[in-house]
Amino acid sequence: MTPEDIQKPVSRRRFAGLLGLASASAAGAVLTTGAGRASLSANAEEAMAGMSDSDHTATTSTASTGGTAEMTADEMDAMHEAGIKSFPAPTSGLGGQPLEYELVDGVKVFKLTCDPVSWEYAPGQFADAFAYNGVVPGPEIRVTEGDTIRVLVTNNLPQSTAVHFHGLVVPNAMDGVPFITQPPIKPGETFTYEFPIRDGNAGSHMYHSHHNSTEQVTKGLLGSFVVEPKDPSTRPPFDVEYTMVLNDGAIGGYSLNGKSFPATQPISVKLGQRLLIRFLNEGQMIHPMHLHGMPMTVIAEDGYLLERPYKRDTVMVEPGARYEAIVEATEPGTWAFHCHVLSHAEGQKGMFGMVTVLIVNE
């Protein structure tokens, strides 16, 4: 985007990815250029370098970028500008899209495969991932209280695996912990999870590997699991929603929905709409997500509605946690939205990692 673009913010649908990234980009944003790619690559490398040293330490991050201190202000600005102009930068693959199911005798049947894939988390940047149905995060599973669901998990990985439905109250045998509640799903095997969705279990949850999890989850075996309330009036109303999976692992380093800026997706709403954001942290660090422009009202934690919602402009999401927050889109414009551990979001060469924008269209 250019500074001028903010006067005519682009209109994007939630599932922009389904429309194809080229058309999404054509809707108003400037496509990435060679320079933009180079910039992002440099930023991504810097982010990785920072992570392998010491993740929370500003001193180290600054020191590690000492070599760029001789950039002129104009050179630095040009790299920052190129990164932002390339946003949203096209990459192959988009995770977190709704998973189709088949209704069999009243049971919603979902199918997941676990595969090794090469995942493009930023333009031209690929990582060796483990993915559900080929995407990171895995497709979003969305059901309703009272449903009975069946999830067939086929393991095409070189390792065994298992799926834990994090946040859901399930029978013990369906809990997904090898050698405690089930045998591991060996390579080539398919395991069937089946359980009812309990009343009272509405909200934002997750599914992810619970076997060799430090490696498997950070490599991409994770996804959002949303339970709709049987009676929608039991939860605060909203007009549009956005699920944001936070990660800081092997795939994409610091990422939002499996992508690093400028390959992240912008969020777009109309002035006056109520936006529900579902934050899920599948990583290993805290991420205080800061939305510019207007506050967020936290209405639920780990899916459970709060008796007293509270307002924040920065919502800290810890590993394993989910926060649901409502944004009243009262302020028109394009607003930065990023992790406030600054080394997760910006380096000397520009923004990277856990950065996106909220566009409020008039």
Place this chain on the structure above:
Amino acid sequence: MTPEDIQKPVSRRRFAGLLGLASASAAGAVLTTGAGRASLSANAEEAMAGMSDSDHTATTSTASTGGTAEMTADEMDAMHEAGIKSFPAPTSGLGGQPLEYELVDGVKVFKLTCDPVSWEYAPGQFADAFAYNGVVPGPEIRVTEGDTIRVLVTNNLPQSTAVHFHGLVVPNAMDGVPFITQPPIKPGETFTYEFPIRDGNAGSHMYHSHHNSTEQVTKGLLGSFVVEPKDPSTRPPFDVEYTMVLNDGAIGGYSLNGKSFPATQPISVKLGQRLLIRFLNEGQMIHPMHLHGMPMTVIAEDGYLLERPYKRDTVMVEPGARYEAIVEATEPGTWAFHCHVLSHAEGQKGMFGMVTVLIVNE
């Protein structure tokens, strides 16, 4: 435990350690084998390696285990299984047990010694610890609002020390900060703390060193300090309770009550009981503790009752903080219970560190 064991979960009392670990293990769990020990050792070493590199970075953790990537799925599974089968693995020493007191003229008199010890935090794994009364964590001090207590602290360490009663409202001279509220307790000296337990100070608190504390606390000079309410009806009722001291220091790396999985203690309740969990973080990192199977209702923070308790499946406990949570044991079975910073709980060779289970017996 084997997968079959989950159908007939073991019955264990809260103070299982007092009964001797052999009998506890005999109650239903398979004792550790040579293979189990080897597995744990490898995991512990991996955990330590991860800590000395960079604690929150999944990338690093994964990278540091790269050498094991050539394991077959079966080999990996065998190591995971051996670790779980060996749980709860016997080790020498059990901290956190109730500290006896002597009643002298209406004053409850407790005695603590500070000693260098070799602490077995996992089977066959020993660390040079500093311990209160020879155990890590130190024995649990338990008093009631309105009591007057005296704590005699004898320092047998090569360093001076002092005790801070974290969370208790005490006279300034009893606050335990050398050169601000008292002289340090020199090696060989005994210092006497004496103060009343104030009304309104009920809840879960801590005691620990406040001298050279980064070293002394991480080496083990820490313990839980529980204040019972004078009127039990002022706090939510519960049937059983469990104090869980979190640590990530020199002793045992990532540990629960001074032990690393599989040497941690399982928690056992009967279906329908209300379990109170007291989380205390004596470490230097956040630990979001995730209980599988059923939510936790947080009723108090730092000992202070919340006007509006809230439900979580993952309770983040930060350094210095205490959270009290009630679990309604509604779901039978053996449920994993672990830190959701995954690198604190599992590696390629199996679970380690901050992992235990909640067993809900029918």
Place this chain on the structure above:
Amino acid sequence: MTPEDIQKPVSRRRFAGLLGLASASAAGAVLTTGAGRASLSANAEEAMAGMSDSDHTATTSTASTGGTAEMTADEMDAMHEAGIKSFPAPTSGLGGQPLEYELVDGVKVFKLTCDPVSWEYAPGQFADAFAYNGVVPGPEIRVTEGDTIRVLVTNNLPQSTAVHFHGLVVPNAMDGVPFITQPPIKPGETFTYEFPIRDGNAGSHMYHSHHNSTEQVTKGLLGSFVVEPKDPSTRPPFDVEYTMVLNDGAIGGYSLNGKSFPATQPISVKLGQRLLIRFLNEGQMIHPMHLHGMPMTVIAEDGYLLERPYKRDTVMVEPGARYEAIVEATEPGTWAFHCHVLSHAEGQKGMFGMVTVLIVNE
């Protein structure tokens, strides 16, 4: 301070720095000695060493100080004592003082310059900083709901910059994000921010760089921004207040208001007063701030009043967040007040970093 001093705690005004540090020190504290300086230097170096290794890892911190393990208890105690006796140690420069404004046609006009400076964060310890008006943190901007303000920012740095008013609801063009809401402020340029302070935006906020922010903010381009309520009765009453900016960056390592212990400022109140503490985290790590002696009641988060305030003795402040807490000064004496990530506050050679005291005078 000596142990005896706690019986006659010093009286200090909030803006003690305005009076000059020499007089403040003369009011009751013992001035630093040569030995005290040496002690602090050693501590500061140790803190820095710890940060560049791995910030949250006790193991590393302890290991890195292994070379001092041969100190005798007396030698160690002497270093601890010297550090505390030197508190509050004089240094040049004091940030966070009120920024004067000029009233022009009903608009409050503030002026900020961005300059490279050498900042003395601890006695004899200097860092190459970027500073607003020459101080770290920058001067405190204090306005009232309903005001219209103008902030002229002149950039004397070798890099471009921009100012984000974190927590304030502003027009998009005033949001301070280069290439999204404005062009960067090039070296030598002045940019003018102007916006109304909205009703409902009272509370503790921040301003800081939003360009190359990981470097610029950690180097010192940050400050507090307090919005007073138009109607003071809308917020809980207090007698005295103290703004505490937390940081863990290039400037001073672990610091409170730009200074490391023993160069931090003590907070002084009278018995019975209500103290409002505004915690602001401008760093990249969590800091659970532990006040000894009496609890804090958290009344607002990110400026927004809580419907249900809650009590804590340890308030965790995450990056980008602000917490407002009331302390009822019911307990006389000098109380330690520090980050409970112990490696941010104490090493084998004594206290350093994020440590100060609350003095409750009878």
